[in-house]
Amino acid sequence: MKILVPVKRVIDYNVKVRVRQDGSGVETVNVKMSMNPFDEIAVEEAIRLQEAGRAEEIVAISIGAPQCQETIRTALAMGADRGILVETEQDLEPLGVSKVLRECVDRESPDLVIMGKQAIDDDCNQTAQILAGLLDWPQGAFASTLKFSDGRVDVTREIDGGLETLSLLLPAVISADLRLNEPRYVKLPNIMKAKKKPLDTIPIEELGIDVAPRVSTIKVEEPPARSGGIMVASVEELVDKLKNDAKVI
């Protein structure tokens, strides 16, 4: 099996994002960037499949500025075999990303595409589902367990009421939820090794795809702040406040 793992470079999840004064977006200058945590889970799952003898090759792919090479190198250090950067300075929305990925799927012919269920910057939760639709492949979104047998994969999905299991015919697109696995820490020798792994760069223009944005951001604002609360000294005081001030119990 060949696995394609798309990875996105995002503001590190520990960074407290700041909205720019002019409302044009959030501050990204001098801000630590990392691989989207859900994509890390997807990379880990691909590597575990390879370690279990189910996958021959793992290709990590990212779309964006040259700095996305760092994100791909992280995937290579974790254990992916090679990388592809589709280079563009433009911010793509999930539909555009999915169109680029479809082109890469056509070129690479993987049996499985696995990526994070959502990116923690735009929180869209769309790309895996759109890609599956473009390819007309089955989709297993929000996966917490994968089991492969006879050209199919059983995907247990985290849904609002609990868990659901679907059996998908491969090739398929999977999106990783939090509890699919716990990604490994990258060891220093593997970071060194990753520098020697192949990483191809393709200018987006070469793909001849229309990725013009459909959705424009008019402004970005701080969310409404909550007014400050009070500390209570005892359970009795708490119950009194809830009954008589807030009137919620």
Add this chain to the structure above:
Amino acid sequence: MPVLVIAEHDNQALKPATLNTITAALAIDAEVAVLVAGYGCGGVSQSAAVIAGVDRVLLCDHESYLHPLAENLADLIAAIAGGYTHVLAPASTFGKNVLPRLGALLDVSPISDIVAVQSPDTFVRPIYAGNAMATVKTSDQKILVTARPTAFAAASAEGGAAAVEAVEPAAEPGDRVRFVGQELTRSERPELTSARVVIAGGRGLGSSENFKLIEELADKLGAAVGASRAAVDAGYVPNDYQVGQTGKVVAPELYIAVGISGAIQHLAGMKDSKVIVAINKDEDAPIFQVADYGLVGDLFDALPKLSAALD
């Protein structure tokens, strides 16, 4: 042209989130149709027909739709979407699964998880786990939106008198996707996303056993039980209890956070609650910054006292 809302249901009853989504649809256009696709779901279509503000109900009752598979539903909706300006679904795991796939079939860039409608093509949605709010405008001719249920009031479940029309199923998808099974959490308590009161526990509870303290209090208040990611990851409670950026978003009248430190990802899922109470032994826990009432103390001491005070 009217707006189409995709009903979420289990063939027996409509999920409450459908009512919130209808309110979002009515903020876009006065004419709203609802699609009920399922199997043996005639009763659900009757419930949809009496929702205030619904003009038309489309019923596709066929075994292909027994389970809400994205592949089958997206094909069906794509076949009927031509007659509508917008297609809306709740921003639940159901809507998030189906609507983007529909976007691929229609070549439309979907807009996820809106919390406000500014005009028929302009919406407000949270980004960065709710740490910023983006106002976005789409140029697509057909517009696909998932709406955050807690951000829109529920439409009245009575008062409407819409006609129910049958629609033909789309071509059958064959064997590519098979439903294997599901494990749904059974609970007598209210549903987490629509409960008036939510009590959530975190890693501070220490064990699955100790969560009973939360459940006991929940039963006294008629509350739903939620949890932080840490408590779910530790195996104290099932995944569907998780409140946060990647779990459920709740906005009850009263949210009581017990033994939850208040990671950004958790706050994203509950900070729109009307009144927030935090009980934590660490006075520096970030949860206190969003709490209306904070109590620093040992939850094993406070919870029984709180339960007793409510007797």
